[in-house]
Amino acid sequence: MVAVAVNDNVFLAGPARRLQRELFAVESSVVSDTAEAIDGAAVLRAYGAVRPMRDKIDLGAARSEARGVAAETWSTAAGPVVELAGALGIAIVFALAWSADGAVDLAATGTVLVALVLMYRPLHGLARAVFGWSSGLASLDRLDELLGLPAEPLEKVTMRTDPVASLRVEDLCFDYDSQPVLRNVGASFHPGELVAITGPSGAGKSTLLGVLAGVLPPATGRMVIDGAPATRALLIEATAWMPQNPTLFRDTILRNVAFGADHPERARVVEVCRRVHAHDFIAERPGGYDAVLQEGGTDLSMGQRQRITLARALYWGAPVMLLDEPTSALDDEQERNVIGVCRAHADLGGLVIVATHREDFLRHADRVLELRDGTLIEWERQTADVLLH
Incomplete structure (x- = not known):
C-alpha cells in the first residue's frame, strides 16, 4: 500500500x-x-x-x-x-x-x-x-x-501621408497639485519650422510637450491643428511624441518601433531606424529586429533607447514631432544626425518642436522659445546668435 x-x-x-x-x-x-x-x-x-x-x-x-x-x-x-x-x-x-x-x-x-x-x-x-x-x-x-536576466481614450493611430501641419495654442494653463506650471501659454507654430523650447529645469518644458501631445489635459485653453480643434483622435493622428525618458516595452524591437500597429511594416521600420542610425546596433543583436527587449529596454544603452523611440516617432509619418531632450544621451556625431533628421522633416513641410538645452539644437532652430514663469518668450534671432556664440 x-x-x-x-x-x-x-x-x-x-x-x-x-x-x-x-x-x-x-x-x-x-x-x-x-x-x-x-x-x-x-x-x-x-x-x-x-x-x-x-x-x-x-x-x-x-x-x-x-x-x-x-x-x-x-x-x-x-x-x-x-x-x-x-x-x-x-x-x-x-x-x-x-x-x-x-x-x-x-x-x-x-x-x-x-x-x-x-x-x-x-x-x-x-x-x-x-x-x-x-x-x-x-x-x-x-x-x-x-x-539571470540582466480612464482612457481608445482611438488608434493611423499612418499619415501628408507631412504638413500647423499648430496653434491659446491660453493653455496646467497645474500640478494646484501649483501653476503653464500660465495662459499662447503660440503659433507653422509648417516647415524647427522650433526649440528651452528654459531652466523644472520650468515646464516636458509638461508643455505632454499637453501638446494630448497625454496631459490642460486646465484651460485650446489647441488648433490645421485650423481644426485638436480632438483626441486628431492629436493621435497628427503628433508623434518622444518623452524625455524613453519608454520601451517587453516586445520585439520591430513592434516597439511600429508601436500601436497590428501588422508592422518591416521595410518602414528598417527605413526609419537607418535614418536615426539605429539599424547597425539592431542588426548586430541576435534576432535583429525580432529580438525581444527586456522590460523597459534595460538591455540597451540610454542612447540606443533614445534612437529607437525617435524611430518610433518617425514611423507613423505624423506631421508634428514633439521631442523632449532627444539627444541628452547622444554624442556630438549622433546629435548632428538627429538635428539633420529634424531638419529634413521640417523641410518636407513638417513641424518639429524640441525641448532642449543643447546649444547645437538651439543654433539650428528656426525659432527659440524660452519657457519662463509658465509663459513662452520668443528669443530674437540676433539675441540667440549672440548668446550661442
Whole structure:
C-alpha cells in the first residue's frame, strides 16, 4: 500500500510542477504587462495603443485563471488519491488475511489495521508535501530565470501621408497639485519650422510637450491643428511624441518601433531606424529586429533607447514631432544626425518642436522659445546668435 501511495504522489507531482511553472510564468507576464502599462501610460495614450495593451493584460489574466484552476484541481486530488490507496490497502490486507478455510487471523489482521491507521496521516501529509515541493521548485525555477536576466481614450493611430501641419495654442494653463506650471501659454507654430523650447529645469518644458501631445489635459485653453480643434483622435493622428525618458516595452524591437500597429511594416521600420542610425546596433543583436527587449529596454544603452523611440516617432509619418531632450544621451556625431533628421522633416513641410538645452539644437532652430514663469518668450534671432556664440 505504501508503494501505491508513494507512486501516486510521484505520478501527480510531475503535472503539478508543470502546471505551477506555467501558472508562475503567466502571472509574471501579467504583472510585467501591468507594470509596463502603468509606467508607459502616457506613451500608450499618445500612440493610441491603450486597447491592445488592455486586451493583452485581459488575455493573460484569463490564462492565469485557467492555469490556477488546473493547478488547484491537481492539488486537491492528492488527498482523495491517498485515501483511495489506503482503502485499497485495507481491502488487500483483509483478502490476504483470510485463510484458505475461511477463517480470519484476527490478531494479525488487527495489527495490520492499526498500522494502516497510523500510516494514513503521514501518507496524507506526504501527498500535500509533494505538491508543496512541486510549487516550491517551480518558484525557484522561475526565480532563477528572473535573477539571470540582466480612464482612457481608445482611438488608434493611423499612418499619415501628408507631412504638413500647423499648430496653434491659446491660453493653455496646467497645474500640478494646484501649483501653476503653464500660465495662459499662447503660440503659433507653422509648417516647415524647427522650433526649440528651452528654459531652466523644472520650468515646464516636458509638461508643455505632454499637453501638446494630448497625454496631459490642460486646465484651460485650446489647441488648433490645421485650423481644426485638436480632438483626441486628431492629436493621435497628427503628433508623434518622444518623452524625455524613453519608454520601451517587453516586445520585439520591430513592434516597439511600429508601436500601436497590428501588422508592422518591416521595410518602414528598417527605413526609419537607418535614418536615426539605429539599424547597425539592431542588426548586430541576435534576432535583429525580432529580438525581444527586456522590460523597459534595460538591455540597451540610454542612447540606443533614445534612437529607437525617435524611430518610433518617425514611423507613423505624423506631421508634428514633439521631442523632449532627444539627444541628452547622444554624442556630438549622433546629435548632428538627429538635428539633420529634424531638419529634413521640417523641410518636407513638417513641424518639429524640441525641448532642449543643447546649444547645437538651439543654433539650428528656426525659432527659440524660452519657457519662463509658465509663459513662452520668443528669443530674437540676433539675441540667440549672440548668446550661442
